[in-house]
Amino acid sequence: MDEYISKIRSGDLKLYALEKSLPADDAVSLRRKYIEEETGADLSAVGTYTIPIDRVVTRNIENMIGCVQIPLGVAGPLTVKGEYANGSFWLPLATTEGALVASINRGCSAITKAGGTEVRILRDGMTRAPIFAAKSVAHAAEVARWAEDNLLLLKVAAEETTNHGELIGLTTYTAGTSVFIRFEFDTKDAMGMNMATIASEAAAHLIEEETKAKLIAVSGNMCCDKKPSAINIIEGRGKTVSAGVFLSDELVSMVFKTNSATLAEVNTRKNLTGSARAASFGFNAQAANVVAAMFIACGQDPAHVVEGSNAITTVDLVEGGVYVSVTLPSLQVGTIGGGTSIATQNACLSTLGVAGGAENPGDNAKAFAEIVASGVLAGELSLLGALGAQHLGKAHRELGRGEK
Structure with missing residues (x-):
């Protein structure tokens, strides 16, 4: 263990890469020991857990050092x-x-x-709303109308990325030369945020190709994810x-x-x-x-x-x-x-x-x-x-x- 810690300190081994060299539990234990030495804190309490973590360290968290228990x-x-x-x-x-x-x-x-x-x-319906930059107000209106008129084409593009998700609708919004396309998906038993993001990205690229509007970001905050917003209260999410x-x-x-x-x-x-x-x-x-x-x-x-x-x-x-x-x-x-x-x-x-x-x-x-x-x-x-x-x-x- 000391050898690994020396490599971490020298920069020859990255803290986040320990699972590539060690079993998950050993990697977590080593990382915890390193943080204890760096901070002077006793982290033994977070080192006791019952959950199998092989999947957790690849799907749910990075740089894991243990578990915080909640009653x-x-x-x-x-x-x-x-x-x-x-x-x-x-x-x-x-x-x-x-x-x-x-x-x-x-x-x-x-x-x-x-x-x-x-x-x-x-x-x-789970939503994701890419934002595009248009060349003018007139162009922004054209982009919004193209998306509204071509839901079926966008549905095909989006659903090629998922085995379960379905694009069930979209709503367009503009602000000057900014165009927001708020896609809505049926994500079945998944909460579906990742599914909606990947599918929206595929549909957004089609919009960019067909309208020549520039895709700025796959999320333009009209989704609206993890922020207080009136749109989610009114439209639902x-x-x-x-x-x-x-x-x-x-x-x-x-x-x-x-x-x-x-x-x-x-x-x-x-x-x-x-x-x-x-x-x-x-x-x-x-x-x-x-x-x-x-x-x-x-x-x-x-x-x-x-x-x-x-x-x-x-x-x-x-x-x-x-x-x-x-x-x-x-x-x-x-x-x-x-x-x-x-x-x-x-x-x-x-x-x-x-x-x-x-x-x-x-x-x-x-x-x-x-x-x-x-x-x-x-x-x-x-x-x-x-x-x-x-x-x-x-x-x-x-x-x-x-x-x-």
Whole structure:
């Protein structure tokens, strides 16, 4: 090991190239030792892990030195009545935020007592938007029109790059001489960002060849990936999904120790008026909490919590109780590819019955989206209930999470 470290220090061996000379576990151990010596830190805690890493070091991470462990809890059972997910589920939640799992668990209990969530996928399409430079405003308009008129040609070019993805549409935007073509793909059970990028690149080259516009970048930020954006809220990205449940007045009182009118007022004044006053893109109480915890547990890209938190929560006073719903316009999930193949994350997807590709491609990812949305609804209900009953601080104190 000392010989390898000497070569790294001399520059004869690159730190990132260790897996070419050593088995994966040995390469990770050596790299960790080198970083320990360089920084003076004790990294022994990150050197203990159970996941097989041969695939991880080639597909999921570079310069690996170990694993950071995040506590994993479950909430449930949660009854879901979707078109793809239909049954009772235990939600795997990876988090370091005390009281979060307990909160979601209470929401799951209320929903299940009420008979379960109604949940539907309203739209499904992953986007990528190349940007082109035109010669003039007139040329920019010609480029946009050519793309709109030749969807079938672009579809052929794009789909030659993938066995599963389908180009299902495009929308054009211009800004002076800049032209953006926002492609939308059905990526089946994959989240599909890489698939969409490669396919968009092929279609973009055809546009460049036919229109003589210069392709500047395969992503022009009209996609819009991993950034807060109005376009994803309005047009959707990934799965657009809504979940709702009717809670009787008696159930609201029994589970949340408040009443239906208070629940509705808290939502209106906090989630709607408060969010509007803050010019927030998220009109919800804590959607990102549930999305992040499930994403980390189930091998999703954590950066897509940005889009996943673009949720709006509504509470409608109806006869005998309230109808509470959440709508997530840009929930980006997959059950194959990326981190879903890591053993621990794959195990979490397996607890939900959605690991891997479905017999009917796309059904597992849609089922997972329905479950996540239902989990978000559980989290919203619980926090609104705690706020309505003035119990939020009390809950944190009783669970030992309050900071003095």
